[in-house]
Amino acid sequence: MSNPSDGTHTQSSPVTLVTGGTSGIGEAAVRGLLAAGHRVALTGRNEKKLAAAVERFDAGDRVLALPGDASDWDAVRTAVEETAATFGRLDNAVANAGFSTAGTVESGDPAEWHDMVLTNVLGPSLLIKASLPALRATRGRIVLVGSVAGFKNTPGNLYSATKWAVTALAENTRMLVTKDGIGVTLIAPGRVLTPFWDDRPDGASAGPMLTSEHIGDTIVWAVSQPEGVDVNTVVVRPQGQAN
Numbered sequence: 001m002s003n004p005s006d007g008t009h010t011q012s013s014p015v016t017l018v019t020g021g022t023s024g025i026g027e028a029a030v031r032g033l034l035a036a037g038h039r040v041a042l043t044g045r046n047e048k049k050l051a052a053a054v055e056r057f058d059a060g061d062r063v064l065a066l067p068g069d070a071s072d073w074d075a076v077r078t079a080v081e082e083t084a085a086t087f088g089r090l091d092n093a094v095a096n097a098g099f100s101t102a103g104t105v106e107s108g109d110p111a112e113w114h115d116m117v118l119t120n121v122l123g124p125s126l127l128i129k130a131s132l133p134a135l136r137a138t139r140g141r142i143v144l145v146g147s148v149a150g151f152k153n154t155p156g157n158l159y160s161a162t163k164w165a166v167t168a169l170a171e172n173t174r175m176l177v178t179k180d181g182i183g184v185t186l187i188a189p190g191r192v193l194t195p196f197w198d199d200r201p202d203g204a205s206a207g208p209m210l211t212s213e214h215i216g217d218t219i220v221w222a223v224s225q226p227e228g229v230d231v232n233t234v235v236v237r238p239q240g241q242a243n
Helices: 007-012 022-034 048-058 074-085 110-138 158-180 195-199 214-224
Strands: 015-017 039-042 064-065 092-095 141-145 183-189 233-236
Touching: 007 092, 015 022, 015 074, 022 048, 022 214, 039 195, 064 074, 064 195, 074 110, 074 141, 092 110, 092 214, 110 141, 110 158, 110 233, 141 158, 141 214, 183 214, 214 233
Parallel strands: 015 039, 015 092, 039 064, 092 141, 141 183, 183 233
Antiparallel strands: none
């Protein structure tokens, strides 16, 4: 078997773009994809965090850092173009960037909702639009990181509403592109111990949790399906999570 760092192997290995790849599930996915021999581009809004992540990955020219906001069309389009130009192709696009705000539609801050809705809903839509031409050429895969919250309502939870939108986006995108040989996978995690909880005033409540690596491994598994196999919806909860 070829070494992933070998030039010949590298030129033929899959290429995956991950949005929000500097921490949590995104970072775990990048790490897992690199271990599986992929060449990986990752995006993030903070250039210092991007640089630190690339240093941690220590993957040489198999990793490409692309600063930009996942909800900005020019940034997303440029990220896809630079990925394809640098690596020669694009096989998988993983829409991972997202976050939650505190409170409900009654108690929350509308100023914070704006960025959350744009990142969580517009962001994946932009990545799909930008990546479709390249993915048609490779018969690749789109992975959308949703949430159990996209299937289970909780009182007044706008974050949940954004993830319901992602759940719908996955299926209507599948219907659009399956004829082109492009796969679409929605991965809907339950409770995961990530920096997601840092933005919540009470932090992570007591209860079972998955690790970022569990979901990162699920993403690697999804993009590793053989041609002709389209795994569409994967809900992953920690054992013991009732909702």
